[in-house]
Amino acid sequence: DADVTQTPRNRITKTGKRIMLECSQTKGHDRMYWYRQDPGLGLRLIYYSFDVKDINKGEISDGYSVSRQAQAKFSLSLESAIPNQTALYFCATSRSAGGNYEQYFGPGTRLTVT
Amino acid sequence: KQEVTQIPAALSVPEGENLVLNCSFTDSAIYNLQWFRQDPGKGLTSLLLIQSSQREQTSGRLNASLDKSSGRSTLYIAASQPGDSATYLCAVMYSSASKIIFGSGTRLSIRP
Numbered sequence: 001d002a003d004v005t006q007t008p009r010n011r012i013t014k015t016g017k018r019i020m021l022e023c024s025q026t027k028g029h030d031r032m033y034w035y036r037q038d039p040g041l042g043l044r045l046i047y048y049s050f051d052v053k054d055i056n057k058g059e060i061s062d063g064y065s066v067s068r069q070a071q072a073k074f075s076l077s078l079e080s081a082i083p084n085q086t087a088l089y090f091c092a093t094s095r096s097a098g099g100n101y102e103q104y105f106g107p108g109t110r111l112t113v114t
Numbered sequence: 115k116q117e118v119t120q121i122p123a124a125l126s127v128p129e130g131e132n133l134v135l136n137c138s139f140t141d142s143a144i145y146n147l148q149w150f151r152q153d154p155g156k157g158l159t160s161l162l163l164i165q166s167s168q169r170e171q172t173s174g175r176l177n178a179s180l181d182k183s184s185g186r187s188t189l190y191i192a193a194s195q196p197g198d199s200a201t202y203l204c205a206v207m208y209s210s211a212s213k214i215i216f217g218s219g220t221r222l223s224i225r226p
Contacts, residue, residue, distance in 0.1 A: 004157075033214075042118070042203065042216030043158075056212065090157060100165075101207060103148060103214075105158040 003027045004106035006091050012112045013081050021076045021109050023091030031094045032074040033103070034058075034066060036087040043090060049074055050096065081113040116141040118206050120217035128225045129196060135189040135220050137204035142182045149178050149189050150203045152219070158203065161189070194224045 004025045013019050023032065030051050035043040045058030047066040055068055063085060065077045078085055091106040119138045127133050137147070146165045150158040162171045162178040164187065170179040177190040191198060201219040208214070 035216075040218060042218040043205070044216070045214055048212070092158075100163070101146060102160060102163045103205070104160060105150075107157040108155075110155075 004091060004093055004104055006089075006106040006109050008109060009107065010110045012114065014114055015082055017081050019078045019081055019111070021089055021091075021111070023074045023076070023106055025072050025091075025093045025104075025106075027093055027095070027104060028071075029093035029095045029104070030071060031096055031101070032068065033092040033094075034064075034074070034076045035090045035092065036060070036085075037090060037108075038087050046076065078111075078113075081111075083113045086111060086113045116206075116208070116213070116215055118204060118215045118217040120202075120204060120220050122220060123218070124221040124223070126223040126225060127194060129194060131194050132190065132192050133194055133222075135191070135202050135222070137187040137189070137206075137217055139185045139187075139206045139215075141208070142185050143208065144182065145207045145209050147178075147180055147187050148205045148207070149176075149187075150205065152201045152203060154201075161202075191222075196224045196226050198222060199224045 007022045033048045034046040037043045049055045049068045052068050067075050089109045092103045094101045094103045117140045148163045149161040152158050164180045175192040180187045201221045203219045205216045
């Protein structure tokens with residue numbers, strides 16, 4: 001089984017709808033991240049969480065919110081989806097113990113907002 | 115402004131060649147640098163991570179180097195194979211892991 005899983009893998013939604021993307025991990029890592037990837041651009045950080053009670057905004061948090069329900073689960077919400085939120089969304093995890101912070105990624109969710 | 119650049123954006127080489135991919139960063143106060151591979155429509159697979167105190171890391175046919183003073187990292191792939199075809203991304207992490215910046219990647223194609 002994959003260590004970092006994301007659901008759904010693909011989603012098409014309409015402008016104005018609320019949508020939630022979910023991420024679960026079995027790696028036992030304390031840190032979790034949400035990124036979006038647009039064609040021709042690198043990944044950009046949306047939100048990150050160092051533990052259940054420590055959530056921080058990344059570079060492009062406007063229009064998004066997150067919830068860290070447990071150490072293993074980190075969800076991303078689009079309160080009112082808009083077409084320019086069409087992108088590939090990735091969840092990642094890392095471990096702070098040892099100071100390594102190597103990131104491990106999920107398979108991604110392809111979101112289309114029409 | 116902290117930026118990470120990968121040039122070229124695309125590269126095509128014949129099978130068997132050794133090749134180098136480049137990653138440049140504007141702020142040298144990095145914590146670590148990580149190289150990833152991404153296959154079309156897939157997630158990112160970690161290849162190598164170099165801490166700021168290290169000069170290089172090796173895994174199989176891959177060797178990543180880091181020169182903070184010049185703001186550069188290179189990923190060396192020896193004896194390239196068609197299965198190496200993918201997009202290669204570098205990511206720079208700054209202190210406390212609160213800032214992570216990705217390059218836009220180099221799309222590598224290995225011709226049989």
